[in-house]
Amino acid sequence: MTDRHEELIAPRDSVRLMEGYFSPQIDVEVRLNVNEAPEPPPSGFLEAVWDLLGSVEFNRYPVREATGLREGLAALHGLSPEEIYPANGSNEVLQSLLLAYGGSGRSAAVFEPTYALHHHIASVTGTRVISGSRDADFLVDPSEIERVIKSEREEHGSGPSILFLCSPNNPTGRVETDESIAAALELAPGLVIVDEAYVQFAGRSVLDLRAKYRKLVVIRTFSKTWSLAALRLGYAIADPEVVDAAFRVTLPYHLDAFKQAAGCVALRYVEAVELRTERLVAGRRRMIDALGRLDVDVLPSDSNFVCFRPRSTPAGEVWKFLVDRSILVRDVSGYERLDGWLRVTVGTPNEVDAFLAALAAALG
Ligand SMILES: *Cc1c(COP(=O)(O)O)cnc(C)c1O
Numbered sequence: 001m002t003d004r005h006e007e008l009i010a011p012r013d014s015v016r017l018m019e020g021y022f023s024p025q026i027d028v029e030v031r032l033n034v035n036e037a038p039e040p041p042p043s044g045f046l047e048a049v050w051d052l053l054g055s056v057e058f059n060r061y062p063v064r065e066a067t068g069l070r071e072g073l074a075a076l077h078g079l080s081p082e083e084i085y086p087a088n089g090s091n092e093v094l095q096s097l098l099l100a101y102g103g104s105g106r107s108a109a110v111f112e113p114t115y116a117l118h119h120h121i122a123s124v125t126g127t128r129v130i131s132g133s134r135d136a137d138f139l140v141d142p143s144e145i146e147r148v149i150k151s152e153r154e155e156h157g158s159g160p161s162i163l164f165l166c167s168p169n170n171p172t173g174r175v176e177t178d179e180s181i182a183a184a185l186e187l188a189p190g191l192v193i194v195d196e197a198y199v200q201f202a203g204r205s206v207l208d209l210r211a212k213y214r215k216l217v218v219i220r221t222f223s224k225t226w227s228l229a230a231l232r233l234g235y236a237i238a239d240p241e242v243v244d245a246a247f248r249v250t251l252p253y254h255l256d257a258f259k260q261a262a263g264c265v266a267l268r269y270v271e272a273v274e275l276r277t278e279r280l281v282a283g284r285r286r287m288i289d290a291l292g293r294l295d296v297d298v299l300p301s302d303s304n305f306v307c308f309r310p311r312s313t314p315a316g317e318v319w320k321f322l323v324d325r326s327i328l329v330r331d332v333s334g335y336e337r338l339d340g341w342l343r344v345t346v347g348t349p350n351e352v353d354a355f356l357a358a359l360a361a362a363l364g
Pocket of ligand 1: 115222223234
């Protein structure tokens with residue numbers, strides 16, 4: 001009796017074995033651990049949101065398919081609203097795509113080390129994950145894409161339903177090569193999802209390839225360059241059929257009226273966002289130069305973060321030393337092949353200075 005009961009109240013096996021995804025939220029003065037924008041949204045944004053809030057009919061359900069927001073996003077990219085699927089952060093976008101295209105009996109390919117949530121959300125949705133590996137420079141070699149698809153075909157009769165690339169790749173930093181993108185689009189039998197959360201820092205997108213490949217899905221977010229991580233808003237740019245499938249697994253009225261309105265307002269600030277992005281790219285350059293003069297290995301970066309590995313001091317000790325000085329960076333040691341590496345987000349010039357000074361002290 002008791003056993004049977006415990007069996008029923010336990011979560012399903014794939015959930016029980018799963019570690020939750022989290023990054024420690026420690027209260028510090030300098031937060032450089034989750035790649036957020038260091039500045040609040042552009043001036044005028046909040047006032048404009050307050051104005052718009054006055055016209056929201058709070059007794060009514062919001063526009064279910066977020067028509068106005070999708071029109072705004074489509075205009076931003078020169079596309080049609082039917083090609084835009086918005087959700088509560090790009091993580092929910094990923095979840096919807098996995099619910100619609102993954103699930104039991106299907107698989108998704110990732111190339112480690114990469115964004116942990118691709119693997120994690122796939123597992124949550126019951127999608128089997130196949131892990132390929134990045135090369136010595138943490139790029140994806142086209143031959144590895146071919147190998148992963150081929151071995152999945154041989155073992156399971158069909159290739160992965162979804163193939164994930166992350167460009168620029170989190171946590172290592174660089175954009176995927178044209179060759180790896182081409183290989184994925186030519187060889188993958190299912191969707192090719194390219195997560196472009198950091199694309200504005202790289203200035204090079206795969207978006208133009210959408211016209212040629214219906215299987216290509218591009219993911220964007222308001223959490224990084226837009227300074228709106230708290231808003232929880234992201235979107236996919238995809239074939240209208242893919243957008244339609246994603247909506248079919250989405251809960252009704254998933255985007256609240258406030259969020260839809262705030263997202264539309266944000267789109268008036270494209271220029272301000274571009275200027276901030278330029279400043280962060282300059283900060284990244286300065287940070288990489290300075291790290292090059294310290295006793296650390298540094299990975300090249302096309303994003304708003306930099307991975308580095310202390311050569312003579314254990315990474316855990318450096319991380320703790322920085323926390324004690326109220327500076328939080330991300331310990332990425334747990335990722336495949338990143339033992340001993342830390343990742344730091346490019347903050348304001350003052351935050352970058354504080355980080356560099358504390359790191360120099362940590363390294364003795
Ligand atoms: C930060 C990040 C996101 C953003 O997720 P949201 O749910 O939109 O906040 C998406 N993908 C990658 C690779 C990221 O690093």
